[in-house]
Amino acid sequence: MSIQENGESDTLRPLWVEEPAVRPRLPDPVRTAAVRAVLIVSLTTIQAMVAFLSTVTGSWLAFPMVVSSVASTVVATWSVLDVWVTRQVWNQRNGVVSVPSSTARRLRRERRQARRTVRQEVRDAERIRRRGRPNRLSPQP
Structure with a gap:
């Protein structure tokens, strides 16, 4: 152990300190639906960007990508609504906090x-x- 210039010692400190969560953890079905929705929305965003860039460059891939992006947007909207519905159903079945x-x-x-x-x-x-x-x-x- 050595004393540094500012007077602090080289004691071992933990990398992080556990703190209690402010809000309780989401129920498993709701968390599963939320993870699924985030993945679908992020893939839809990437697909829309590829569709835009292929349209700008005049690629033959532009039309199929735009059509599939529209379909993916519908699926992404459905997945986000699924999170909301799953949460409502869980609250209704298991009561309030x-x-x-x-x-x-x-x-x-x-x-x-x-x-x-x-x-x-x-x-x-x-x-x-x-x-x-x-x-x-x-x-x-």
């Missing part, structure tokens, strides 16, 4: 409680029906 005042959690709790109540009533009715019947081996006319 869990916080104590969450409406989705309260509704799920109420539905669960209602199902338990119905099941308990059915069980009680079945128990009462079985208890009220005398033990007969054969039915009476």
